[in-house]
Amino acid sequence: MSDGEPLVRWQWIGDHAGELADYTGVHLRLGLLPVLFGLIISVPLGIVCHRRGWLYAPVLTVANILYAIPSLALFMIFVNYTGLTERTVMIPLTLYTLSVLVPAVVDGLASVPEPVRQAATALGFGPARRIVQVELPIAVPVVIAGVRVAAVSSLSLVAVGQLIGQGGLGYYITRGLQLDFPTPIVTAIALIMLLALTTDALLVLAQRLLTPWSRSKVTTS
Amino acid sequence: MNELLNQLRLVGDWLASSQQWHGDGGIPQRLLEHLTYSGLSLLFAALIGLASGLLVGHTGRGAFAVAGVATLARAIPTFGLVVLVVTLAGLSTTPVLVALVALAVPPILLNTFEGVRGVDPATRDAARGVGMTEWQVLVRVEVPMALPLILLGLRIAAIQVVATATVAAYPGLGGLGRFIVDGLSRNDYELVIGGSTLVVVLALLVQIGFTALRRAIVSPGLRVAAFTS
Amino acid sequence: MIRFHAVSKNYPNGTTAVDELSLELAEGGITVLVGPSGCGKTTTLRMINRMVEPTAGTVSLRGRDIREIRAPELRRGIGYVIQHAGLFPHRTVLDNIATVPLLLGWNRKKARARAAQLLELVGLPHEMGRRYPNQLSGGQQQRVGVARALGADPPVLLMDEPFSAVDPIVRTELQAEFVRLQKELHKTIVFVTHDIDEAIRLGDHIAVFRTGGRLAQFDTPERLLAHPADAFVAGFVGQDRGIRRLSFVKAAEVPLRDGPVLPATAPVERARAAREPWVLVIDDERRPLGWAAVPELPQSGTLADASLLPLGPTFSLVADSARAALDSALLSPSRLAVGVDTDGAVVGVADAYELSATTVAADAAETEANEDVEAAGDRAGAGSAGGGEG
Numbered sequence: 001m002s003d004g005e006p007l008v009r010w011q012w013i014g015d016h017a018g019e020l021a022d023y024t025g026v027h028l029r030l031g032l033l034p035v036l037f038g039l040i041i042s043v044p045l046g047i048v049c050h051r052r053g054w055l056y057a058p059v060l061t062v063a064n065i066l067y068a069i070p071s072l073a074l075f076m077i078f079v080n081y082t083g084l085t086e087r088t089v090m091i092p093l094t095l096y097t098l099s100v101l102v103p104a105v106v107d108g109l110a111s112v113p114e115p116v117r118q119a120a121t122a123l124g125f126g127p128a129r130r131i132v133q134v135e136l137p138i139a140v141p142v143v144i145a146g147v148r149v150a151a152v153s154s155l156s157l158v159a160v161g162q163l164i165g166q167g168g169l170g171y172y173i174t175r176g177l178q179l180d181f182p183t184p185i186v187t188a189i190a191l192i193m194l195l196a197l198t199t200d201a202l203l204v205l206a207q208r209l210l211t212p213w214s215r216s217k218v219t220t221s
Numbered sequence: 222m223n224e225l226l227n228q229l230r231l232v233g234d235w236l237a238s239s240q241q242w243h244g245d246g247g248i249p250q251r252l253l254e255h256l257t258y259s260g261l262s263l264l265f266a267a268l269i270g271l272a273s274g275l276l277v278g279h280t281g282r283g284a285f286a287v288a289g290v291a292t293l294a295r296a297i298p299t300f301g302l303v304v305l306v307v308t309l310a311g312l313s314t315t316p317v318l319v320a321l322v323a324l325a326v327p328p329i330l331l332n333t334f335e336g337v338r339g340v341d342p343a344t345r346d347a348a349r350g351v352g353m354t355e356w357q358v359l360v361r362v363e364v365p366m367a368l369p370l371i372l373l374g375l376r377i378a379a380i381q382v383v384a385t386a387t388v389a390a391y392p393g394l395g396g397l398g399r400f401i402v403d404g405l406s407r408n409d410y411e412l413v414i415g416g417s418t419l420v421v422v423l424a425l426l427v428q429i430g431f432t433a434l435r436r437a438i439v440s441p442g443l444r445v446a447a448f449t450s
Numbered sequence: 451m452i453r454f455h456a457v458s459k460n461y462p463n464g465t466t467a468v469d470e471l472s473l474e475l476a477e478g479g480i481t482v483l484v485g486p487s488g489c490g491k492t493t494t495l496r497m498i499n500r501m502v503e504p505t506a507g508t509v510s511l512r513g514r515d516i517r518e519i520r521a522p523e524l525r526r527g528i529g530y531v532i533q534h535a536g537l538f539p540h541r542t543v544l545d546n547i548a549t550v551p552l553l554l555g556w557n558r559k560k561a562r563a564r565a566a567q568l569l570e571l572v573g574l575p576h577e578m579g580r581r582y583p584n585q586l587s588g589g590q591q592q593r594v595g596v597a598r599a600l601g602a603d604p605p606v607l608l609m610d611e612p613f614s615a616v617d618p619i620v621r622t623e624l625q626a627e628f629v630r631l632q633k634e635l636h637k638t639i640v641f642v643t644h645d646i647d648e649a650i651r652l653g654d655h656i657a658v659f660r661t662g663g664r665l666a667q668f669d670t671p672e673r674l675l676a677h678p679a680d681a682f683v684a685g686f687v688g689q690d691r692g693i694r695r696l697s698f699v700k701a702a703e704v705p706l707r708d709g710p711v712l713p714a715t716a717p718v719e720r721a722r723a724a725r726e727p728w729v730l731v732i733d734d735e736r737r738p739l740g741w742a743a744v745p746e747l748p749q750s751g752t753l754a755d756a757s758l759l760p761l762g763p764t765f766s767l768v769a770d771s772a773r774a775a776l777d778s779a780l781l782s783p784s785r786l787a788v789g790v791d792t793d794g795a796v797v798g799v800a801d802a803y804e805l806s807a808t809t810v811a812a813d814a815a816e817t818e819a820n821e822d823v824e825a826a827g828d829r830a831g832a833g834s835a836g837g838g839e840g
Contacts, residue, residue, distance in 0.1 A: 007309075068424040070384030073417035076401055080228060080414070119536030122499055122608075123598070124526030124553050137540040149295065156298040160388055163405065173301045177392055182308050189301040196296035213540045213582040 009183045016184075020172075024191060027168025031155035032199070034090050038097030038150060039143075045098075046105025047131060056106060060099075067099035071160045079164055089161035096157065097150040104146025108139025141214050144207040151203065152196040159192060228414055235415035246399070248419065254395035255423065258386040262318050263379055266325030270374065274333025278367070279359050287334050294327035299385045307392035317389055324385055325378035332374025336367025368439050376431040383427055387420050397423065451477035451638050452498060452606065457507035459493050459663070467493040468663035471507070475655070477605075480632060480639045482653035484646055485686070490663030491642045495608050498640060499528045511606070526550055529599030529607040529637075533615050535591040537583035543594050544569065544579035550601035568597040571634075573627060589620035596631070609641045613648070625651060646687055650675070650694055658683050672698040692806065699772035699808050701765050706789050706798030714739060714754040718747045728784035731758055736795035738764060741784050764788040767797055772808045779805060 013020070049056040066074075074092040082088045112135045120134045159170030167173070169188040176185035207214075242248055277283045302320050310316035340363050348362040364371070390398030400416025403409070452475040459468040468490040475481045483491040496502040497509050500521045509516050516524055537546050547565035552558070569579050572593040583591055592612060599607055613621045613628075629652065632639065643649055649656050650671045658666045658674065660682050667679040675695040678684035687694070710726040714733060721729045721744055731739045731753050740758030747756050762782040765774040767789050779787035779802045786799040 065425060065428060068380045068383075068428040070387040070398075070420050070424055072384070072387045072398060072401055073420040073424075076413050076417040077228075077421075080410075113534070113536070113539075115532050115534040115536030116538060117536075118501070118532060119530065119595075119598075120538070122501060122525055122528075122530035122532075123550050123601075124522040124524075126522045129553075134538060134540075138538075140540075152292065152295045156296055159298040159300045162300075163388075163391060163402070170298070170300065173298070173304050174391075177304050177308055180308065182305065185301060185305045185308060189298055189305060192298045192301065193293075193296045197292070200292060200296070211540065213542075213584070 005182065007182055008186050012183045013187055020169075020187070020191065023169050023171055024195065027155070027158055027170075027192065028195060030086060030089055030161065030166065030168045031093070031158045031195070032151060034093035034154050035097055035101075035147060035151045037090070037094040038101050039147065041094070042098060042101035042105050043136075046102050046109065049102065049106050050109040059102060063095075063099040063102055066095045071096070071157050072163060075161060075164050084164050084166065086166050088164060089158065089166045093154050093157060097154060100146050100150045100153070101143075104143050105139065108142035108146075109135055111142050112138045137211075140211050141207060144203055144210075148200050148203045151199050155196045155199060156192055159188070231411050232415050232418045235411050236418075251395060251397050251399055252419070252423070254399075255383070255386055255397045258314070258318065258321060258389065258394075258396055259379070259382045262321035262325055262386075263375075263382050265318075265322045266329055266378055266382075267375060269322070270326045270329025270378070271333055271371070274330045274371075274374075275337060275359060275364070277330075278334040278337025279355075279363060281338065284334070284338070287331060291327045291331040294324065297324070299324050299381070300388045300391070303385060303389050304392050307394070312393045314394075317394060321382050321385055321389075325382050328377040328381070329371075329374040332370045332377070333367065336370030336374075337363045339370070340366045365440060366443060369435065369443055372431060372435050372439070376428070379427050379431065380424065383420075383424055451475055451512060452640065453510045453513075454494070454497075455508045455510070457494075457497065457504045457509060459490070459497065459502060460505045466490075466663050467502075468497070468504070471663070471665055473657060473665065473668060475638065475640060477638050478636045479654035480641055480652055481655045481657060482641045482643060482649040483657050483659060484643055484649040484653075485659030485666070486661055487644060489659035489661050491644075491657075491659050492610055493663070494659070495610055495640055495642045498606070498608055499525045499530060501525075522553075526553055526602060527604050527606070529601070529604045531592075531595045531599045531607070531609045531612040533611045535583070535595035537591055537594055537598070539583050541582075542579065543574075543581050543583065543586070546583065546594060547579075547597045547601060549598055550604075554602055564601070565597070568600055569594075571600070571631070572597045587620075588616045589624060592616060592624060593627070596628075600635075605638055607637045607639045609639060611643055612641075614643065614645065621648075628652065647694070650697065658686060693773070693776065696772035696776055696805070696808060701770040701772055701775050701789065702767050704767075704772050704775050704787075704789065704800055704808055705804055706800050707804070709786060709799035711796055711799070712753055714752065716753050718749075718751060718753060718756065721747055721753060728786065729753070730784070730786070730788065730796065730799065731756075732796055735793070737793075738788050738790070738796050741782070743783075759783045761788065764790045764794075766790055766792070768792050772805060775800065775808075776802060776805050 045059065049059055069092075071092060074095070075088055078088045078091055082091065116134065116138065117130070120130045125134060158168045159173055161167040162170030162174050169191050172184035172188035176182060176188070236248075274287075277287055299320075302324070303317060306316040306320045337359075344362060344366070345358060348358045353361065386396050387398035387401070390396055390402045397416055397420050400412050400419070404412030404414075404416060454471045454473040457468060457471045458466065460466050471490075471494060483494055485491050493502050497504050498511070498516070500516060511519075511524075537543075538549070541549075544562060544565045547568050548558075548561040551561035551564050556564070566576065566579060569576065574590060574593055574597075578586070578590070583594065586594065592615075595612065599609075613624045616624065625648065641649075641652060653671055655668065656671055656674050657668045660666045666686075667674060667683045669677075669679075672695070674683070675687060675691045675698070678687055678691070684691070710721075710724045710729045711732055712721055712724070712729050714731050721742060724744075727744055729742045729744060731742050733739055738761050740761050742753055742756045742758055747753075760783070763774075763778050765778045765787060768791065775787045775789065778789075779785060779800065782788065786801055787805065788799055789797045791797050
């Protein structure tokens with residue numbers, strides 16, 4: 001970097017506002033759709049693992065192994081199948097979320113107090129109805145805690161996808177390096193963190209709205 | 222399936238060609254670089270993360286700050302941070318190490334803290350009751366009981382450091398990511414997929430290493446509890 | 451109503467939870483299943499709504515083998531209350547109570563109306579319906595649990611240690627409330643507890659189980675206390691079963707004596723002349739005022755001038771049990787229980803030793819029930835007359 005170059009040139013940000021907004025949209029899509037897909041996979045998988053306890057350990061081991069594989073390597077392996085497309089970024093990111101979301105669903109279901117489960121059965125809930133109407137709603141706070149971790153991590157990992165040309169705001173990170181110009185890099189980092197923290201805050205809000213019962217503490221003894 | 226076989230054959234050919242195993246830019250050198258980045262930064266991060274996690278967990282003060290630091294750290298795009306460090310400080314090891322340490326501290330800190338705080342207050346009380354000093358309570362009771370979570374934190378940190386060290390090749394540093402980045406720029410797919418395979422193998426070895434470590438040092442009494450909970 | 455025929459429950463690991471149980475539970479009464487932990491009482495209860503399936507034998511409900519009924523349907527027709535209420539934390543109190551009606555396909559409005567009615571029935575204010583369970587105290591949660599079990603007005607109610615997780619004061623309150631409710635509802639209730647006191651207080655019939663899932667005795671509380679079938683039952687109902695039995699003896703049967711009873715207008719010399727350490731002081735209408743300690747009486751004057759010690763609880767010959775008489779004796783400064791009639795006038799006194807003789811009398815009463823009641827009436831009358839002269 002040439003001496004005297006400031007960390008951020010505000011002028012540049014102003015000039016690129018429209019383009020930044022476009023990349024932000026792409027970044028959100030690349031980062032958050034995998035969380036949605038991950039949830040769609042994890043809920044049934046988590047239910048099955050909760051029901052059949054022996055299945056949980058192997059499923060979790062596989063999810064953890066997938067999580068351990070560095071994103072750059074995993075992207076490269078998928079390039080051969082899905083090319084330099086958004087899918088190549090989203091499939092690995094989806095796989096990464098499983099190591100957080102499957103345990104979140106299983107722990108969430110395990111957080112349902114045994115008397116509640118017993119009471120539901122005794123009142124005449126069938127197994128499917130009990131899962132949908134009693135156990136999953138009670139699991140929501142724990143599941144959302146997992147979704148928060150998954151979403152924040154996913155949004156920050158998207159940038160690496162730029163090495164195969166699909167990195168959302170990661171575009172500005174490689175661009176800045178090529179131009180030896182820190183402003184786009186700093187801007188991209190700041191925007192990505194802003195997206196992650198905003199998403200996190202919105203998820204906290206969603207949890208409050210979805211589970212009014214979990215906030216209320218015992219008021220009488 | 223044919224694709225996969227083809228891919229495996231490519232990797233086999235690449236690994237088998239003898240020039241990969243010698244001299245400048247060979248596999249041993251890249252692996253050593255990768256392990257140096259990862260090992261050193263993990264070591265420093267463990268020192269910082271364990272010390273502060275134990276302190277905060279034992280005293281219970283600063284819990285809110287720990288949660289905030291963890292979320293903030295998770296939100297930082299590691300790729301961006303490494304590139305920024307190189308842009309600002311040039312191509313040298315130390316700044317990158319600092320960035321890697323910054324990434325590895327939060328998971329260690331958070332899990333150590335959670336592990337110590339999660340010790341049943343009755344157990345802690347009992348430890349004081351039998352006459353342990355605060356230091357003994359920490360070392361003989363809290364740390365052994367927090368060990369599963371401490372190891373989890375170290376494992377997550379190690380995985381992130383290994384992955385980020387791969388990405389560090391992009392702005393020009395060494396490590397196994399070098400093969401992937403060079404292969405991409407030269408359109409040498411054999412190099413890309415060979416490098417990726419090495420990275421995957423290293424990551425899996427780290428994972429297996431931590432699983433083995435956990436078996437070796439976590440009390441069996443805690444292992445059962447961790448499994449059923 | 452509910453019939454167990456040679457029912458056993460064995461687990462694959464070799465333990466026997468229930469062993470060859472045959473039992474018939476009457477309609478409209480409270481049957482308490484009691485026993486030490488691991489005696490199979492809860493397993494027995496849970497076989498009624500198919501939460502546990504027996505290994506052998508049949509359970510029938512109103513003559514119908516319950517295996518013929520699909521489990522969820524069977525359960526919707528049987529109320530179930532458990533120890534920690536098991537309320538759904540994500541639903542309001544009102545929606546918790548409306549659970550079964552909604553499962554049965556009632557529309558929401560009708561189900562809520564029914565729930566509001568039940569909330570009132572269990573003695574909770576209407577506003578509480580909008581709260582969430584974790585905003586309620588343990589006792590309130592348990593009431594909601596009962597209301598939820600009554601949702602679809604099931605004829606049968608199963609209760610598994612419903613009051614054992616709350617503190618003793620709340621427990622007594624809930625038990626009293628429960629007795630009141632049952633008088634109104636006449637459900638067939640099967641109630642599991644490990645607390646023999648609770649069993650005796652609530653049960654119309656008690657089934658005592660021993661470890662290994664065998665029925666030790668099935669009887670009324672009175673007969674269980676009077677004639678325990680064997681050493682196990684005797685041990686389980688406890689050393690103090692004699693005292694518990696007093697609960698089933700009417701105070702009218704207590705042998706009273708005149709004792710040292712004097713009006714407040716009497717001079718202190720008369721009290722000394724009685725040669726008793728304590729004198730019960732009464733007013734013009736024979737209502738007790740308090741106890742006078744004879745050694746501490748003033749030199750002269752009337753008993754009205756003396757400082758009296760508080761009376762302690764009296765017992766009513768009409769409404770109370772002999773157990774209340776015993777309490778009265780133990781809490782009285784003179785160690786004498788004071789028996790009063792409907793107007794609150796003193797009939798006579800008795801000490802704890804004399805009261806214990808009541809259970810002996812009660813045994814005799816079982817064989818000659820009719821004469822005994824008359825005799826007790828005579829005794830009460832005689833006591834009243836005698837006291838008048840004191």
